[in-house]
Amino acid sequence: MRSPIPDYLTEVLDSTREDASGNVADYIPELARANPDVAAIALATVEGSVYCVGDAEQEFSIQSMSKPFTYALALADRGIEAVGERIGVEPSGEAFNEISLEAGTGRPLNPMINAGAIAAHSLVRADSAAERDRRVLEHYSAFAGRELGIAEEVFESEQSTGHRNLGLGHLMKSFGIIDDDPVDVVNGYIRQCSVAVTVRDLALMAATLANSGVQPVTGQRVVDAYATRHVLSVMTSCGMYDAAGDWLTTVGIPAKSGVAGGIIGVLPGQVGVAVFSPRLDAHGNSARGIRMMERISRDLGMHLMEATRPSRSAIRDHRVETVRGEDVTVYELQGDLVFVSTESLIRHAVENPPTTSVVAFDMHRVDEISDVAKKMSAEAARRMKLDGHRVVLIDPNEVLPSFELGDGTTPEYFASVADIDVGR
Numbered sequence: 001m002r003s004p005i006p007d008y009l010t011e012v013l014d015s016t017r018e019d020a021s022g023n024v025a026d027y028i029p030e031l032a033r034a035n036p037d038v039a040a041i042a043l044a045t046v047e048g049s050v051y052c053v054g055d056a057e058q059e060f061s062i063q064s065m066s067k068p069f070t071y072a073l074a075l076a077d078r079g080i081e082a083v084g085e086r087i088g089v090e091p092s093g094e095a096f097n098e099i100s101l102e103a104g105t106g107r108p109l110n111p112m113i114n115a116g117a118i119a120a121h122s123l124v125r126a127d128s129a130a131e132r133d134r135r136v137l138e139h140y141s142a143f144a145g146r147e148l149g150i151a152e153e154v155f156e157s158e159q160s161t162g163h164r165n166l167g168l169g170h171l172m173k174s175f176g177i178i179d180d181d182p183v184d185v186v187n188g189y190i191r192q193c194s195v196a197v198t199v200r201d202l203a204l205m206a207a208t209l210a211n212s213g214v215q216p217v218t219g220q221r222v223v224d225a226y227a228t229r230h231v232l233s234v235m236t237s238c239g240m241y242d243a244a245g246d247w248l249t250t251v252g253i254p255a256k257s258g259v260a261g262g263i264i265g266v267l268p269g270q271v272g273v274a275v276f277s278p279r280l281d282a283h284g285n286s287a288r289g290i291r292m293m294e295r296i297s298r299d300l301g302m303h304l305m306e307a308t309r310p311s312r313s314a315i316r317d318h319r320v321e322t323v324r325g326e327d328v329t330v331y332e333l334q335g336d337l338v339f340v341s342t343e344s345l346i347r348h349a350v351e352n353p354p355t356t357s358v359v360a361f362d363m364h365r366v367d368e369i370s371d372v373a374k375k376m377s378a379e380a381a382r383r384m385k386l387d388g389h390r391v392v393l394i395d396p397n398e399v400l401p402s403f404e405l406g407d408g409t410t411p412e413y414f415a416s417v418a419d420i421d422v423g424r
């Protein structure tokens with residue numbers, strides 16, 4: 001059986017294809033040259049499964065999606081209180097590059113707009129600008145789980161046109177918000193924006209935040225759980241700039257966009273998602289990327305305000321039982337079936353395919369099953385049937401009554417494994 005998840009993601013990609021609204025960022029000349037039609041989606045779970053579709057090998061600059069990761073490093077280096085003296089946590093309601101600082105103090109409103117991100121970069125501990133650049137890149141690499149590099153053309157292009165960011169740097173230096181040379185700091189910030197990533201890297205970086213700061217594949221703790229919570233809170237209220245309120249109501253997950261066309265989203269405890277499409281809307285967020293995120297959030301039941309109880313693995317046991325002389329594969333499920341627990345169940349079944357003709361899903365310990373989990377398991381059951389298995393449900397508590405499989409048929413129900421009418 002093949003997992004239905006990549007097919008689903010491909011369908012999301014296809015269904016948003018006609019959205020050609022917006023324009024590629026043109027204030028950074030190198031970004032203006034981007035092919036506007038490339039598009040990709042990646043999804044990484046806290047258990048470390050990664051699904052990528054579309055132009056998933058395409059590298060692009062991380063841009064403002066770097067901001068939460070540098071902020072996390074500044075928090076780790078200086079502590080939440082010291083960082084808070086220099087950078088606020090209030091949504092600005094303004095564009096990402098707005099020249100606005102708190103009256104009197106000169107403090108940037110939050111670390112997700114350029115001013116706050118430049119200040120956060122300056123708070124990364126280092127003896128020299130070069131060492132700071134190196135530490136930032138190492139830190140992002142730990143989040144991604146591979147060694148990342150810089151898109152030098154993007155860096156040079158933005159450096160030669162970065163007057164607005166330099167202006168912010170000089171202003172904050174005059175207010176004492178940044179201590180170091182503002183030109184060095186702004187160059188370092190532009191360098192961090194030029195780190196080259198794929199949607200796969202970004203999904204894993206986001207999944208590390210979803211996993212309380214532990215990289216799901218390498219197992220490395222990249223940032224502590226408390227700082228992660230802080231970063232996610234700020235992403236929720238400020239990540240989408242002046243569209244943050246609209247984003248929170250419609251998509252409802254902490255997110256961050258970048259002007260190269262990427263958006264990352266984090267569903268705490270479950271998944272990190274990354275989408276990529278270079279055309280931007282008026283806020284500087286990927287127009288098609290937003291459509292993709294809206295679909296994914298809705299379909300996968302990801303909106304924070306509808307989140308169910310924390311999920312544990314859906315599989316309690318996988319065994320072969322003998323019922324009146326015939327072997328039956330039993331997947332015993334438990335808990336609430338939401339996107340991530342169902343993903344782990346399907347992955348388990350893909351990696352350990354049933355070896356018997358009859359396959360039973362024992363639901364007697366399942367509490368609730370979300371709509372997305374129903375759809376995913378209906379499709380998985382259809383594929384199992386195509387592989388020649390007879391799929392039956394053990395559902396004595398009727399958590400899944402009149403369940404329709406992906407092919408429109410209804411599975412056979414039995415009260416217990418021993419009741420299955422084998423040999424039919």
Ligand SMILES: NC(=O)CC[C@H](N)C(=O)O
Pocket residue numbers: 062063064065096097114158165190193257258259260284
């Ligand atoms: N929103 C963004 O991605 C902006 C990042 C870009 N490097 C800038 O500073 O203008």
